[in-house]
Amino acid sequence: MKTTSDFPSINERVPEGQGNDGKALKVLIVDDSMFVTKQISQILTSEGFEIVGTAADGAEGVEKYKELYPEVDLVTMDITMPRMDGVTALEKIIEFDKDASVIMVSALGKQDLVKKSLMVGAKNYIVKPLDRKKVLERVVSAIK
Amino acid sequence: MRVEYINPFVEAAFNIIKEVLQTEVNRDELYLKKSTQPVLGVAAIVGLAGDVEGRVLIDMSQETAIKVASTMNGEELTEMDELVKATITELANMVTAQAVTKLHDLGFKFDLTPPAIITGENMQVSDINVEALIVPLGLPHGKVEINVAIRERLGA
Numbered sequence: 690m691k692t693t694s695d696f697p698s699i700n701e702r703v704p705e706g707q708g709n710d711g712k713a714l715k716v717l718i719v720d721d722s723m724f725v726t727k728q729i730s731q732i733l734t735s736e737g738f739e740i741v742g743t744a745a746d747g748a749e750g751v752e753k754y755k756e757l758y759p760e761v762d763l764v765t766m767d768i769t770m771p772r773m774d775g776v777t778a779l780e781k782i783i784e785f786d787k788d789a790s791v792i793m794v795s796a797l798g799k800q801d802l803v804k805k806s807l808m809v810g811a812k813n814y815i816v817k818p819l820d821r822k823k824v825l826e827r828v829v830s831a832i833k
Numbered sequence: 834m835r836v837e838y839i840n841p842f843v844e845a846a847f848n849i850i851k852e853v854l855q856t857e858v859n860r861d862e863l864y865l866k867k868s869t870q871p872v873l874g875v876a877a878i879v880g881l882a883g884d885v886e887g888r889v890l891i892d893m894s895q896e897t898a899i900k901v902a903s904t905m906n907g908e909e910l911t912e913m914d915e916l917v918k919a920t921i922t923e924l925a926n927m928v929t930a931q932a933v934t935k936l937h938d939l940g941f942k943f944d945l946t947p948p949a950i951i952t953g954e955n956m957q958v959s960d961i962n963v964e965a966l967i968v969p970l971g972l973p974h975g976k977v978e979i980n981v982a983i984r985e986r987l988g989a
Binding site: 731 | 849852853902905906907915916919920922923926927930931933934937947
């Protein structure tokens, strides 16, 4: 016989990082700053997301995306990085997978590049300094 | 050097530090130095080139840098490691991005170099033919100095 504890409470909040199948949504973080990578990782894992990979520049990010595909639900992409910038990496990822969910992470003052990214196919963007609530709002809007 | 160049950096540093450290920041009096100046121990340096040229230093002691990085990371860091350097670099990135947005809005056109971190004891910085304007900011973690040496480019 089932007891009440077998049923999820209607008041229980489902973490944002949990997909419809109950599994954690998988994230690839592309950023050249160890600090920002850690910050994004802390915010997202605290909401149940799983960080499946990190990359320190755009070229490595594209490579990792292809390696992990289709096991990536979201990419957070820094704009200014060495070797290959985030907008170019975004273009390459969209070229490979037109349905990729990529969210740009930008410092203030990069409005032109943010606009370009949204035209290329980024789902949303976050401006640094990162605020937990804003990051989650933008991420959720990008994947749902 | 025109004070209008330094104000956006000071305002940006004031706002960003207040926001990321969730603390009060006191702004001390601005002063000008023409010759070689000592560097406090950890300096994030960003170069500017365009209508104006020069550099901005965000300067603090190692102890302050570790305390600032600890707060920004939400954990106690004890030594000047890669994470502390990455955190201070990011702080400099955020400050310069906000300041440059303001300067671009005022009509100045220039590019920035990515921040570099310099650490060590008994360091000095010399800027030939450009005086530096320095604004010390007081916070519970220690003193942070915004040190700006910029000049208009001849013929720009």
